[in-house]
Amino acid sequence: MTRRRHAVIAATVLFAAASFTAAGPVSAGDARIPAPTIATGLGFDTCTAPSVAALDAWWGTSPYTTVNIYFGGINRGCRQPNLTPSWVQTVSGMGWHLLPTYMGHQPICMLGSKEHRYTAADATTIGAANAQDALAQAEHLGLLPGSALYADVEHYDRSDASCVTAVRRYVSAWTTTLQAAGYLAGVYVHQDSGLRDLSAVYDSPEYARPDAVWMARWDGNPALTGWPTAPDSQWANHQRAKQYLGDHNETHGGVTINIDSDSLDAPVATVANP
Numbered sequence: 001m002t003r004r005r006h007a008v009i010a011a012t013v014l015f016a017a018a019s020f021t022a023a024g025p026v027s028a029g030d031a032r033i034p035a036p037t038i039a040t041g042l043g044f045d046t047c048t049a050p051s052v053a054a055l056d057a058w059w060g061t062s063p064y065t066t067v068n069i070y071f072g073g074i075n076r077g078c079r080q081p082n083l084t085p086s087w088v089q090t091v092s093g094m095g096w097h098l099l100p101t102y103m104g105h106q107p108i109c110m111l112g113s114k115e116h117r118y119t120a121a122d123a124t125t126i127g128a129a130n131a132q133d134a135l136a137q138a139e140h141l142g143l144l145p146g147s148a149l150y151a152d153v154e155h156y157d158r159s160d161a162s163c164v165t166a167v168r169r170y171v172s173a174w175t176t177t178l179q180a181a182g183y184l185a186g187v188y189v190h191q192d193s194g195l196r197d198l199s200a201v202y203d204s205p206e207y208a209r210p211d212a213v214w215m216a217r218w219d220g221n222p223a224l225t226g227w228p229t230a231p232d233s234q235w236a237n238h239q240r241a242k243q244y245l246g247d248h249n250e251t252h253g254g255v256t257i258n259i260d261s262d263s264l265d266a267p268v269a270t271v272a273n274p
Contacts, residue, residue, distance in 0.1 A: 033182050034146035036267035038238045039066045039097040042222065044250075044259040045243065047078035055091050057253030066097040066264055072137035073103035073130070073152070075114045085142045088271055098269040099214075099241070099262075100138060100149045101188060104130035107156040107170070109163035114154065123166040127151075127173030135181050138269075145182035148212055148267035155190035155216075164197050168207050171198060175208040184267050186212040188243075191229045199230040212266045214241035222263035241266040 043066025050058075050067065058064065069083055070076050092098065105126050106114045118126040134149050143149070151174045158164060171194075175185035187210045189195045195215050201207045213235050215227060224240045225232045245261035 033179065033184060034144070034270070036146050036148060036184055037097065037270045039099070039264045039266060039268040041065050041264065043067060043097070043099060043241075043262040043264050044257075045099065045101065045262060046257055046259045049080055049083040049087065050257055051082050052087060052090050054255045054257060055096060056094060057255040058257070059094050059096065059253075062250070062252035064261075065095065066099055066262070066268060067091070068099040068101045068262075069141075069269075070103055071100050071141060071143075071149075072134055074116045075106060075152075076103040083141070085140065088141050088143070088269075092269075092271040097264075098143070098271065099264070100143060100147065100269050101152055102130065102134045102137075102149055103152045104134070105170070106154055107163050107167050109157040109160040111155050111157060118166055118170055120162045120166040120169065123169035124173045127170035128177045130170075131174045131177035131185075135178065135183065138183070142271055144270045144272055146184070147269040148184035148186045149178055150186035150188050150212070150214055152188045153190075153194045156193045158193050158197065167194060167197055168201055171210055172207040175210050179208075179211075184211040186210060186214060186267065188214040188216065191215050191217040191227065195227070196229045199234055202230075202234050212239040212241070214243065214262070214266065216243040218244065218246040220245055222261075224263060224265055238265050238267065240264075 042063050044064050045068035049069050105116045105118045108117045108119045138147060138149055153167060156163060171187055178185040195213060202209060222242060222244045224242055241262055241264040243260050243262050247260060249256050249258050
């Protein structure tokens with residue numbers, strides 16, 4: 001644990017100077033938000049949190065040092081028998097960074113079958129409620145203030161203008177609610193829907209800006225710049241992650257897991273030392 005935390009000191013200090021936009025200027029140096037833990041390099045996400053034994057087998061034999069956790073949300077698709085406070089402590093102690101992902105309500109125009117959705121009329125209320133639930137779940141697992149919690153906003157139909165407004169309102173409420181509690185607000189978005197629509201209001205005073213974006217584009221390229229739907233000047237200070245390769249199996253240390261692959265220079269969970 002000590003070795004891993006030393007590795008992020010330089011990035012953490014630099015990130016602490018970054019400015020975030022909410023109802024008023026908010027920064028990682030604000031008393032409400034401790035300096036975050038920054039993960040760099042490669043990570044992976046998978047529906048069910050792997051066992052301790054699997055992550056032990058992958059540590060040092062795979063190229064990955066970050067693993068996501070679907071830690072809550074009404075639309076979460078997989079059971080999480082491994083995901084406990086003890087698991088968080090154990091795998092963090094191994095050196096793994098954790099990328100907390102919350103699968104809450106989805107846009108009414110989502111391109112998929114998730115049942116629980118929001119509209120422009122109720123997006124702000126639901127976004128705040130989802131954020132409050134995410135805070136409770138994160139605190140239960142031992143994810144400390146300063147952690148970044150990522151709302152999963154799946155791909156949606158941008159031709160529905162009301163739905164675009166709904167997404168922006170949901171993300172804005174998610175952001176302000178988490179920041180008020182001392183956490184950072186991340187969002188997982190598709191490059192051709194959520195990223196476009198949040199990028200377009202990056203400097204708007206009407207919507208709170210999320211602290212980090214995790215973009216899905218399965219082109220096999222892990223680059224965190226040169227994205228076609230958001231300029232490099234946005235979310236430029238240790239605030240980007242990319243899911244660059246979709247559903248596939250990988251085997252490391254004799255253990256096979258079905259994963260998506262990610263690259264990161266972004267805030268993740270901060271976990272107390274065991």
